[in-house]
Amino acid sequence: MSDTTAQASSNPRPARLTPSGTLRPTHRTAVGAAPVLVGLIAVAVSLFLAWQPALWTDEAVTISAASRSWSSLWSMLGEVDAVHGAYYALMHLWGSVFGFSEAALRLPSAIAVGFATAGLYLAARALDGPRTAFAAAAVFAVLPRTTWMGMEGRSFALSTAVTVALSCALLAGVSRRRRRWFVLYGLLAAIGVILNIYVLLAVVSHGLYILLLPRARRALLAWSGAAAGGVLAGAPVVIAAVRQAGQLGTPDLTLQELARKVLVDQWFLGETPTNAAVSGSGNGLWQPAAVILAGAAWLLAARALRAPSRPLLAFALPLLLVPTAALVFYSLAASPIYNPRYLSLTVPAMALLIGAGLARLRSPRAVAALGLLCALILPVYLSQRSEGAKDSSDWARAAGYVQAHANPGNGIYFGPRRAPEGPLVDQTQRRISTAYPEAFEGLRDVTVLATGEADGSLDGTSLRLQDSTSRIKDINRVLAVRRADYPPELTAAEDRWFVEQGFTAVDAWSGTTNRITVFERKSGGSS
Structure with a gap:
């Protein structure tokens, strides 16, 4: 096998050189412009609807x-x-x-x-x-x-x-x-x-x-x-x-x-x-x-x-x-x-x-x-380029719901990404608030112990919901953000805990990968 292309006719001959051994100006301009052009087109192709x-x-x-x-x-x-x-x-x-x-x-x-x-x-x-x-x-x-x-x-x-x-x-x-x-x-x-x-x-x-x-x-x-x-x-x-x-x-x-x-x-x-x-x-x-x-x-x-x-x-x-x-x-x-x-x-x-x-x-x-x-x-x-293109993510809509239904001072509960194995939780749905922080401004995270920046981890550390009683004494409205595939028995146990604290479920939202439930109580603190 030679070092040259077997089908030489598949590619045109190289541009002719001047006697000094350099490309003619017109050829040099064309060769230089081609990679810039294809690069710009590639940027446009990747960027089209990338924000969606x-x-x-x-x-x-x-x-x-x-x-x-x-x-x-x-x-x-x-x-x-x-x-x-x-x-x-x-x-x-x-x-x-x-x-x-x-x-x-x-x-x-x-x-x-x-x-x-x-x-x-x-x-x-x-x-x-x-x-x-x-x-x-x-x-x-x-x-x-x-x-x-x-x-x-x-x-x-x-x-x-x-x-x-x-x-x-x-x-x-x-x-x-x-x-x-x-x-x-x-x-x-x-x-x-x-x-x-x-x-x-x-x-x-x-x-x-x-x-x-x-x-x-x-x-x-x-x-x-x-x-x-x-x-x-x-x-x-x-x-x-x-x-x-x-x-x-x-x-x-x-x-x-x-x-x-x-x-x-x-x-x-x-x-x-x-x-x-x-x-x-x-x-x-x-x-x-x-x-x-x-x-x-x-x-x-x-x-x-x-x-x-x-x-x-x-x-x-x-x-x-x-x-x-x-x-x-x-x-x-x-x-x-x-x-x-x-x-x-x-x-x-x-x-x-x-x-x-x-x-x-x-x-x-x-x-x-x-x-x-x-x-x-x-x-x-x-x-x-569809809204749920990334793992069926519904985070933008979930954040939009929170922004529309929460007031400053309300509580926010981010459920674990998987069933807790001990008294502390290392991964929760809190990543939604990292992606869309404006929707969660002014809300009180009822389970967070340390943010990721504070403890050097990706997600921070949280308490289990059942260990957060003292944190919601003066909160009358809590939005619970949980995975759609969160184990039903754990969801039911958390819902019972909210009821025991005097809360009632008053609204709910379901997306592709998340569920949000709004809990309210008539007394026990300010909203």
């Missing part, structure tokens, strides 16, 4: 961490979520200027997707020419995993953008053999590992690329030094993540679920409106569309393998397979740490293969194939 889905538990964690003081954030990272510490620090700075509304929280991720798309265009052009570059950038911008991470207030889009930048630095270093590119590579590797420890697997993938491509092996020593320096700089985060390893992954992952997540969810679905506690939440056109999309995309990727470009395959296949295989193998052999969202950094590699497959079709067929992909993506994309 309600915030959910993962994004509430981001807000909780990023809105703390620096000392409190540092204290928290010593106990939990060290893997996201750099992202929280960045969002602390961002939120201090723009706040934490749905749009403000998600905008950095959309911008990161734009940078990743522009970088992927440049990488694909270097590997396989402009036709593949346009196709790969277009595919990346609309793949469901991309459009999901582009509207998610978490670190996945930023770490993917750093991975693409890391790849561009590597390709430039290999082709130009200048030390500065490998210095940049080492710096980006450190930043990437600190943002997301799985970027370490992308660095390993780059080593395989150098070994697989003969003309790249001359850069092995320079890459090794840069990679080692970057990884060592990020080592403290890796060590902290290992100590907190119980916080990663998806427990009780069956082999069938693992196969579905790898073949479909990781690239062609993103997260979904599905919630096991919500009847019918997994139904919708997006579900079969994602499966058909996966089949069509894998066929296009296979076409790239049948008419290969050795540089592109040597680069894309390790980046696609190494991180995925590492997490799958570890999940099967040791602990179930695999989660599709952790491998968002592999999406550019999949887009490269699909883009190369499209580039090897004649223009009318390529346009038709891309149109088919977009038609299959559309139901998934629209499901991601």
